[in-house]
Amino acid sequence: MGDLILEEGETLRGCKLAYRTHGKLNAARDNAVLVTTWFSGTGKVMEDVYVGPGRALDPAKYFIVIVDQIGSGLSSSPHNTPGAQSMARFPRVRIGDDVQAQRRLLKDAFGITELALVFGGSMGGQQVYEWAVRYPDQVKRAAVVAATARNTFHDFMFTETLIEALTSDPHWNKGWYERGEDVRDGLNRMAGIFAVMGWSTEFYEKKRWQSLLGMSSERDFINGVMRAYFAPMDANNLLCMAWKWQRGDVSRHTAGDLAKALGRITARCCVMPISHDMFFPPRDCEAEQRLIPRSAFRVIEAVEGHMALNGFDPAYTAQVDKHLRELLDFPA
């Protein structure tokens, strides 16, 4: 999509956005749905877990565009950018940059200037909030799972522990490793921290790693799920996203006034925290929801905590679908 001037000042040259679409844009161009992606995920998991015939996001009804966030590995990222902005030289990217890029993509590629819905979870939810605050006239509905509009300091510190897990690995070498897998100690440490914060105490107590994920033991789960999940990832990509995640904050547009920023939202919103989420707890999400004029607060019950987002449990996706339908069926 050409150059993207970033909030931090640098220009991301020859910016590429990876996206996938489902369904067809209607003549009125009013059935477009944007789906965003989270930390460590790509559009693939969003497609698999949230989109399909008979689902709330049904390609028979909506034109669904899933866009990978910058740094996620498919869109422009440290590991796939050549030359002067490669690896450790990749510029700092903010949530707002993703939203700018997505907006340009939707307009240039499809002529879309209004979205029936923007939907995302976790860092994807940060992008949804940014959209709704910044372009209220272009977003008719917004739905967020397990995210906040302004990242909390607690969450900032959590992300900091993930960053330190990677950067403390000598093989990371300030971003100049030969191969991604060289940073395996750091990635393993990150997987360990995510094992603590990504699920919940109840998930382990109920042995959901067995009943839900089919692992034979806790150790089997740590190695076969948590470590295996992060092992193929690129450290610089993760660090790019982590830095962005830490600084997600819609009140940047209102000089730090969160109530004012969220008060700007005209979209109908559905705020869906996950009951057992350890870093985006329902309490934090509810405090924000109260500041959004036309919004509903719907807690998703899932002992999987934050990781429930991955849709392992049909009971989770059924809840999300129900709330999305409620939002979509109601005239915006």
Next chain:
Amino acid sequence: MGDLILEEGETLRGCKLAYRTHGKLNAARDNAVLVTTWFSGTGKVMEDVYVGPGRALDPAKYFIVIVDQIGSGLSSSPHNTPGAQSMARFPRVRIGDDVQAQRRLLKDAFGITELALVFGGSMGGQQVYEWAVRYPDQVKRAAVVAATARNTFHDFMFTETLIEALTSDPHWNKGWYERGEDVRDGLNRMAGIFAVMGWSTEFYEKKRWQSLLGMSSERDFINGVMRAYFAPMDANNLLCMAWKWQRGDVSRHTAGDLAKALGRITARCCVMPISHDMFFPPRDCEAEQRLIPRSAFRVIEAVEGHMALNGFDPAYTAQVDKHLRELLDFPA
């Protein structure tokens, strides 16, 4: 106290226990209270926060013995043990070893064979449970704040992240650093993880680091409280305690049957989780409390989460005192 044969098989030679006492043992020897210590703490904090005139643990009524756990820095620990068991050569110690050593101390130094109360928090609580399960005829009352009798896998993984924070520091050098402060990067990382798990999201949201702790900013809090707290500590000592913490489990005495182990307790027990504790959540503590015959479940309300144990807030200590009085005033 001479040699201590450890559960893992090795003998801790010339084992030393640090302890402090308050009050006087009465003629009937039935007013003795044992207070244990937690991870990263010494008897000093227990004395300052939980003992005093007019408090539930009043030296005018009770003979209070506060014993530092092995590895804590004052009792035998990697950093203060000379010769063949120094530093990285310090043997693996378990909760049961502490209890054995404490029992010997109480008998040999004071002729105490029955305790009116055993009280402790966090790892100190693990020791309380071990006492109550193993020596039911010697423990008339037991009170535990923010701890479980069998460590959960979630908590094991949390502790693992602390261990990895230290051992990933090249200056740790497999335990053979020159000076404790050389492991400052590892200690800082540990402080960062504790900043996430030790408090709660609400603690940060309410800016309790300011109103309660008098710090000027979140960064001031991280550096001036969290890092400053761990900076003077010895990495090998922390690792010794962390390994022990991970393996606290009273069901070792009943072939893994937790209900059977806790069913052995004859002491009146007061189980006091802290409402916002992220690694010993009330839910986990309540599941155990239900297995203890003569027990009460009392949740301590404190947005400080696990770190409330340090008694920053008079509202916290008032709750603990109230429940301890209820326990102590009732004939065992």
